[in-house]
Amino acid sequence: MTSRAGLVVKRESTYLTLYKSKILMEITKKILSSKVEPKTNDNWVEKLWHWADENNIEDLHRVEKGFNKKYNRGMPRDKKTLLNLEELNLYNYDLTYLPKEICNLVKIKKLHLYKNRLSTLPKEINNLVNLTELSISKNNLSKLPKEIGELKNLEVLSVLGNKLTQLPKEIGNLTKLIKLNVLGNKLKFIPDEICNLRKLSSLSLFDNELFELPHNIGNLESLTELLVNNNVLTKLPSSIGKLKNLEYLWIYENKLDSIPVEIGSLKKLTDLWMYENKLTKLPEEIGVLVNLKELWVSQNKLNSLPNSIGNLQELEQFNLSKNKLLHLPKEILNLKKLTWLEVDKNVAVPSELDRLVSKKVINFA
Template sequence: MATSNELSSQCNEITLIKLNGSNNIAEDDDYDKKYFYNTKELNLSNCKLLNFPKFHNQLNDLVKLDLSNNNICDLPESICLLKKLEYLIIDNNNIKRISVDLNGFDKLKELSLSNNSLSELPLNMEKLQQLEILNLSNNKLQSLPNSWAKMNNLLTLDISMNLFIEIPNCLREGMSKLTFLNVSKNRNMNINGVIYSNNLKKFYAKNNGSVESAFPKWIFSGKFDEINELNFENTQFRTIKIPINNRKIQLKKLNLQQCKLYDTVIENLLINISSLEHLNIGNKNFMSTGNSFPILPNSYILNPEALKTINIAATGLADISKSIETFTNLTEIDIQKNYLSWLPEEICNLKKLQVLIISDNNLIMLPQNMGSMISLKILEAANNHLSSLPSSIIKLQNLEFMDLYQNNLTEIPKEIESLKNLKALDLELNHFDTDNIMLPISYSNLLNQFRIDKPYRGKGPEIIENNSSSVNSSFVSSSDTLSSAESIQDESHYNNDAILTEENWDNLDDSTDDFDPFNPPPISPPKWETPCVFYENQFNFCPADLHPPRIKDVIAEARANGQLSSPLPIIEGQFDDAD
C-alpha cells in the first residue's frame, strides 16, 4: 500500500492508485499533475478523511473513485471537475445531504451512497442519463423526487433499509428500463403498488415484518411474464390474493422463507408459475411467523422437471410423497428440522441430487437403495436416530461431506472406508469412541472441516484413562465428565459375578445357614457402567399429538382453572321419584 510520501516515485503514468487504510493523507496535500498522469482508478477508503484531498484537481482522467469508510459530511464543489468519472462510491460516511450539482457527471454509470444519513436527495439527478446503478440503502429516506421518473436508463435501484412506507411515485410513473428493485428492510412498507417498468427481472422485499397491505398482486397481473426472481423472506402479508390469469410468469427463483404461509396459499402461488427452478418455502427456525406444511407441496408445482433446489426446513413436515421422484433435475433438497421418521425409496431415483440435508429429524434408517444417488456430494444427517447405514452407500463415490453427528451408531460404519473422495466427516456423539478411528484419511482432519462451520458442537463420547487396575477405561461424555468415584465400578461386583458363575453357593455371604431373616444384610443397588451418554432428539413427534383431547380431560382442566363451576352435591332423596 502506497503512502502520500511515496507518490512522487510511484505514481507516474500508472492507472490504479490504492491508498485505502492510509493515515498519512492530509486533506491539503497537493501534487504535480505528472504524478497522476493517466490515473483511472483511485481508492481512498478507510483513510479517516473529512473531505476530498486537494490533489483531486490533478485527476482529470479519473474513471473510478472510492471514498467509502471515511468521515466525509458533504461533497466539495470541486469534485465536479472529474468530468470522466463513471463510478463514484461514497459508502459508510456521514453525508446528510448533497449540496453539489451532480449534473456535470454526464458519464456517471454507478453511484453508491449506502450507509450514510441522507434524508433528502437532489431534485435534478434525472439529468444523469447514463446512470445505471444507484445504491441508496441504509439511509433515512422517506421519498424520492418525482422527477426521477425520467431516469429511463436506470437498471438497478436499491432503497433498502430506509423509512419508505409505500412504493415511490417515480417508480409508478417512470424508470422504464429498471430490472432490479430492492425495497427490503423498510418496516411495514406497502409494496402492493404498480411498477411502471416492464423489464423488471428481480424484486426484493425481505425483512419488512408484518405488512398491513396485501400481497403485491401486480406481479401476477400479466405484465411481468419474464420476472426471474422474487424474494419476500421474513415478510408477512395481511392477505394473499392472486388474480385469475391464464398467463403464467416465467419465475426462476422464489424465496418465501418465514412468511407465515400454509398449504392453500402456497398452492395459489405455485400454480401461476410455469418453470420454477429454485424454491425456498422453509424456515430458519419454526416459530409463529413461520410457514407450516405437513406434507411437501410438490403436487402444486406445474413443471417438476425444471426444479433444481428446494428448501422446506423447519415447517412441521411429517411426510415426503413418493412423487418426489418426478423432480428429475433436483440438485439440492433441505428438509432439516422437521418430523420425518422415514424417507421414501423413490428419493433414490434423483440421479442428479448433490446436496441432501436431513438433519434434526426422527429418522431411524436411510433408504436401502441410497447408493443410486450417484451425484451426491453432501449428506447431512445429524441429530437423528440412525443405528446403521445402508450397504449401498459405498456406491456414493462422489460423496465429499458426511455429517452423522449425534445418532445411534454403535460402531463405525464399514462403508465409510470405501468413500475415497471424502473430505469432511463428523461421527461425534454416537455410541463408540472416535479417538482411534482408522480411516484412509486422518479422522481429525475430516472432523475439523465440519467444525469450521459448526464450532458449537461437542466431542464425545471419549475414553478417559483410569488408574484403577480393575477397570482400564470408561466411556463418558466430554460435556458431562464423570468423577473417578462414579466411573470406577466396585471390584466386589465383578468378584460376585464370578462366584455366581461357578455356582459355589456354600461360600456366599448370604448362604441359608448364616441368613438371619430378622436382620437381613443391606442390599445395595447394582452399579451400572453405561458405555455412552444418550442424547434426546429435540424434535419429537407423536401421531397422538394430533388427536383432540378427551372431553373429561377438558372439563377437568376447566374446573382446575376456575372456568367451570363444580357440580352441586347430590341431596339425599333427590331422585326418589325418578322412574
C-alpha cells in the same frame, strides 16, 4: 519642386508608420493567441513527495519492480512518471488529509483513496478533469465539496461507509456517471438533481436514513440496479414504473405499507426483495413481471396473495415466511421453475401444495 518632394517624403513616412503598426498588431495578436505554457513551479511536487514520505507511501517505481506488487499502490518519486500518472492507488494508508497539490496530477483517470481517515477533500479536486473513477469509501467524510460536480468525465463514484448527511446538488452535473455507491452513510434525503444522471446504471443507497426517494427517480432511464434497503422509506414514488431497464430492486427492511401498481411496468425485473416491511397486500400487477426469478416478501403483514402470482413462470425462489397468510392461491402450482418456497410461520397452508412438498421445495418449519 521642394514642396512636391516633401509631400512624397511625408507620404512614404506615413506608409512606413502604417506598415510598422500593422506588423506590431500582428505580433501582438500572435502573442495573445499563442498557447504559451507558463514556467512550472516544482515546489508543489516537492511538497507532494514530502507528504508521501511522511505517510510512508511507497515509491511506485519500486512497487512495479516487485516490492509490494501484490497491492500495486504508492506514488512515483520520478517527476516525469508522476506527471503522466493515470492511476493512483493510495488506499489503506491511514491518511488524515489529502494535500491540494495532488490535484495537480491532471492526467489521473482513476483515484483510489478508500480505507483511510480523510474527513475532507480539497476543493481543488475539480482540477482532475480526466478522472473517470473515484473511490473514497470507508473514510470519515461528512460532506463532499460541491466542486466534485465539475468532474465531467467521472463514471464511477464510490463513497460508501462514510458519515455523509447529504449530497451536493452539483452531483447532478456528472452526466457520464454510470455507478454511484453511497451505502452506509447517514443520508436522510437525495437531491432531486441526481435524477439528471441519465447514464446511471447502478444506484446503491442502502444502509442510510432515507425516508423518501426523489419523485422523478423514473428519469434514470438506464438504471438496472436500485438498492435502497435498510432505510426508513414509507412509500415509493409512482415514477419508479418508468425504470424500464431495472433488473434488481432491493427495498427490504423499510417501512413500506404498499407497493405502487406501476411496479408492473418493470418487465425486465429479475430480483425483487421486499421483506421486513409493513405490506398487507401485493398489487395484482405483480403478475406481469414475467422475468422475475426471486421474490422475497417475508416478515410483512400479508393475509393473501393475488391470483396473478401464478403467471410468474420464471420464478425460482419465493419467500413468504412470517406473514399472516390464511391460504395460498392454487395458481401457485403453475410456477413450474420454482425450486424453493418458504412459507413457515404463517397461519395456514392449503393442502393443494402437497405436490410441491413432494418436490422438497416447501419449508414449513
